[in-house]
Amino acid sequence: MQHEKTARILSLIRCPLCKTGLDRKDDRLVCSVCGENFEVVNDVPVMLLPDVRKQVSDLLNMETGAEMVDEYNSGSSMLYNLLRPPEVHFNAGIDLSGPGGDRFYGPGALVLNLGGGPMRFREQEITLNIGLFPNVDIVADAHDVPLPDASFDTVICNAVLEHVFDPHRVVSEIYRLLKPGGQVYAEVPFMWFYHGYPSDFWRFTRDGFKRLMGEFNHVEIGVTQGPTGALLQQFVMYIIFFLGLNKRVTVRKFTSFVLRWLIFPFKYLDLWLNRRSDAHMLAGGFYIVGRKGD
Ligand SMILES: [Zn+2]
The missing domain is CATH 3.40.50.150 (Vaccinia Virus protein VP39)
Known part of the structure; x- marks a missing residue:
């Protein structure tokens, strides 16, 4: 299944410069027009x-x-x-x-x-x-x-x-x-x-x-x-900003998570608004x- 998908992708892929098909040479795709070549990493073309x-x-x-x-x-x-x-x-x-x-x-x-x-x-x-x-x-x-x-x-x-x-x-x-x-x-x-x-x-x-x-x-x-969802998200980000947590990734994510659980019921106001x-x-x-x- 994955193999089929990879084959399909490789058959579709084009040179980003020349818009022409590419030749597979080992782990690379080579454009026969401009000579540009692209890596294929674990079946993923890097274009x-x-x-x-x-x-x-x-x-x-x-x-x-x-x-x-x-x-x-x-x-x-x-x-x-x-x-x-x-x-x-x-x-x-x-x-x-x-x-x-x-x-x-x-x-x-x-x-x-x-x-x-x-x-x-x-x-x-x-x-x-x-x-x-x-x-x-x-x-x-x-x-x-x-x-x-x-x-x-x-x-x-x-x-x-x-x-x-x-x-x-x-x-x-x-x-x-x-x-x-x-x-x-x-x-x-x-x-x-x-x-x-x-x-x-x-x-x-x-x-x-x-x-x-x-x-x-x-x-x-x-x-x-x-509107309520947007306002509440703004509120959460304001609290994080106020507490100076923007650059402390783990604490920020945890705080955001807790706050979002506390306020989420208000979002249902939007069903009406x-x-x-x-x-x-x-x-x-x-x-x-x-x-x-x-
Ligand atoms: Zn090319």
């Missing part, structure tokens, strides 16, 4: 060109970047996801790993999770990220994805666009990668604190997000975390489902 590799290593060497790498490699985010208080999400019916996500993962559908890893929603996904983290299938730059036009049925881009240098370019890549009629599912933050994974560059209003995704036929746009048309003004973030026109 970073030298200048991008430098940018990535600078990002991962930042304080927040190093923290992210530790978190990804230790699996602590998986543990946290098991133990954390319930999320009150409003992208009703879009639980990507549950039945709500079925419409994005039809049988045999080719699904790209841009920014996926260290977690994936389903085995079926091909995940792409900037480093060799757990559950990453391709290491590459989302601004210049080394995969062919019109090759995917679905692209998932979950809380990634705030972390890239140029969200417009990444969205153009998503559009290019989708087959006609293919779907994108994307989430972005609005009223949400700085989180360096490995850095954090942008926030999106509802209108800005709609415009960013303007090439797609908008099927659906909505709030992920409501989110029905209002102006809830977007204070929302924590948005999701969009878009379709590439035929």
